[in-house]
Amino acid sequence: MTSTIQDFLAMGGYAQFVWPAYGLAAVVLVGLLAISLRQLRKAEAELSALGLSRRERA
Amino acid sequence: MQPSADLGIGRPRPHNSVIMHRFANPARFQRIANAVLPWFTAATVLLLALGLYFALFDSPADYQQGETVRIMYVHVPSAWMALFVYSFIAAASAAALIWRHPLADVAARSASPIGACFTFLALVSGSLWGKPMWGAWWVWDARLTSVLILFFLYLGHMALLRAFDDPTRGARAAAILALAGFVNVPIIKFSVDWWNTLHQPASILRLGGPSIDPSMLLPLLLMAVGFTTFFVVVLLLRMKAELLAARLRAAQLARLQPAMP
Numbered sequence: 112m113t114s115t116i117q118d119f120l121a122m123g124g125y126a127q128f129v130w131p132a133y134g135l136a137a138v139v140l141v142g143l144l145a146i147s148l149r150q151l152r153k154a155e156a157e158l159s160a161l162g163l164s165r166r167e168r169a
Numbered sequence: 170m171q172p173s174a175d176l177g178i179g180r181p182r183p184h185n186s187v188i189m190h191r192f193a194n195p196a197r198f199q200r201i202a203n204a205v206l207p208w209f210t211a212a213t214v215l216l217l218a219l220g221l222y223f224a225l226f227d228s229p230a231d232y233q234q235g236e237t238v239r240i241m242y243v244h245v246p247s248a249w250m251a252l253f254v255y256s257f258i259a260a261a262s263a264a265a266l267i268w269r270h271p272l273a274d275v276a277a278r279s280a281s282p283i284g285a286c287f288t289f290l291a292l293v294s295g296s297l298w299g300k301p302m303w304g305a306w307w308v309w310d311a312r313l314t315s316v317l318i319l320f321f322l323y324l325g326h327m328a329l330l331r332a333f334d335d336p337t338r339g340a341r342a343a344a345i346l347a348l349a350g351f352v353n354v355p356i357i358k359f360s361v362d363w364w365n366t367l368h369q370p371a372s373i374l375r376l377g378g379p380s381i382d383p384s385m386l387l388p389l390l391l392m393a394v395g396f397t398t399f400f401v402v403v404l405l406l407r408m409k410a411e412l413l414a415a416r417l418r419a420a421q422l423a424r425l426q427p428a429m430p
Binding site: 119122123125128129131132133136140143144148150151153154158 | 282
């Protein structure tokens with residue numbers, strides 16, 4: 112069992128190329144999603160903090 | 170069909186831009202975006218989970234490339250998205266310049282960082298594959314160079330959007346850059362046919378059908394569709410944020426000049 116996991120992680124000797132490709136993709140895409148979500152939350156919070164009247168909100 | 174159906178005859182036909190502006194209504198956009206976001210989010214999670222399972226566990230190693238073939242399941246979808254998102258920005262820029270479509274500028278501005286991320290991933294994952302397989306992190310061949318130019322076009326687009334005090338002028342300049350730079354998209358696609366490159370030619374979108382084994386095509390397509398739904402999710406989130414920010418600016422301006430006659 113351990114050896115199959117080790118085999119899998121070793122990626123046929125190409126671990127140093129395969130895993131960074133997947134790791135970087137995960138970091139970049141999750142990071143982009145997190146930044147976009149944070150900007151949306153920030154804009155929502157600032158808009159509600161203004162306490163817009165019904166007319167201004169239109 | 171009712172004979173009295175209103176065909177609009179006798180009334181002035183609304184101009185195309187009027188029809189488009191009806192779809193561009195921000196309130197309607199918010200409603201549609203909120204309705205589709207949960208579905209695209211669920212689809213993204215499902216597709217990427219399935220795609221990663223097949224990419225890492227349930228697909229064979231290549232007879233020439235060994236396990237490095239698994240880099241392809243990140244690299245190829247990223248490269249496709251790099252081209253797809255740029256084409257989307259070019260189309261949105263055209264709509265913004267020609268019809269003054271109010272949402273088109275917002276769409277182009279929101280898409281460009283996403284496309285830059287995908288282009289970056291395509292370049293780096295390609296480099297990580299190139300080192301063990303070609304023996305070089307980078308070569309100045311036609312495909313790699315034209316994709317690097319695409320990355321700089323994305324950065325230029327993002328920079329131009331912020332380069333003017335007046336955001337509408339920045340949007341115009343960025344839209345013109347996006348349209349002019351679109352010539353690079355077919356150059357990238359056909360670079361592997363037009364020039365002698367180290368990069369392999371197309372194996373999916375080619376005459377005679379895909380030349381890739383189904384066991385490798387499945388994870389590739391799952392990842393590609395998953396990246397596409399991910400793009401839709403992030404695009405909608407960013408467009409929502411941009412529209413809220415615009416409304417915030419408008420409200421602040423209105424408060425600064427309360428005594429309008």
